[in-house]
Amino acid sequence: MKCPMETRESAGFLLAYGAGKLDAETTALLERHMGVCQACREFAGHQRAVSAALDAWEAPPVSADFDRRLYQRIEKEVSWWDLLTRPFRPMLVRQGLPVAAAACIMVMAGALLQRPATVEPAAPAESAQLESVQPEQVEHALDAMQMLSDFSHQVRAAANESEM
Numbered sequence: 379m380k381c382p383m384e385t386r387e388s389a390g391f392l393l394a395y396g397a398g399k400l401d402a403e404t405t406a407l408l409e410r411h412m413g414v415c416q417a418c419r420e421f422a423g424h425q426r427a428v429s430a431a432l433d434a435w436e437a438p439p440v441s442a443d444f445d446r447r448l449y450q451r452i453e454k455e456v457s458w459w460d461l462l463t464r465p466f467r468p469m470l471v472r473q474g475l476p477v478a479a480a481a482c483i484m485v486m487a488g489a490l491l492q493r494p495a496t497v498e499p500a501a502p503a504e505s506a507q508l509e510s511v512q513p514e515q516v517e518h519a520l521d522a523m524q525m526l527s528d529f530s531h532q533v534r535a536a537a538n539e540s541e542m
């Protein structure tokens with residue numbers, strides 16, 4: 379037998395052999411060849427090792443709360459600064475927004491984010507009715523509005539500055 383390593387077509391023999399899919403006749407030929415060809419012997423050895431490793435490998439079961447933990451991790455690892463400033467970034471870059479104004483955006487975003495982020499699952503209907511708007515929520519909303527107006531002032535000022 380000609381060394382299967384030497385031609386592309388017969389290299390498939392080695393792969394088929396490693397996968398245990400080679401017919402008996404060719405297997406016999408190949409094994410005889412491997413007796414004299416170190417390259418093919420090593421190739422088959424490596425392939426067997428890979429097959430064995432794949433056979434031994436078992437995917438860990440996906441636990442019920444996999445999604446939850448994944449999202450928690452994403453939330454933790456994606457920088458909140460990055461998330462919060464992303465929508466504003468083109469504006470910041472274009473207008474050379476002063477740091478104070480940028481900080482203002484951050485505070486504003488922070489105030490908005492203080493709203494309860496998660497809705498309690500299966501909250502009883504009566505408690506949902508008691509949960510009217512809290513004073514501090516109104517305060518936050520007013521703060522946010524004030525900051526929005528401050529912010530648009532600063533943006534306008536910055537825009538004027540850059541025009542001059």
Ligand SMILES: [Zn+2]
Pocket residue numbers: 380381382383411415416417418419
């Ligand atoms: Zn060979």
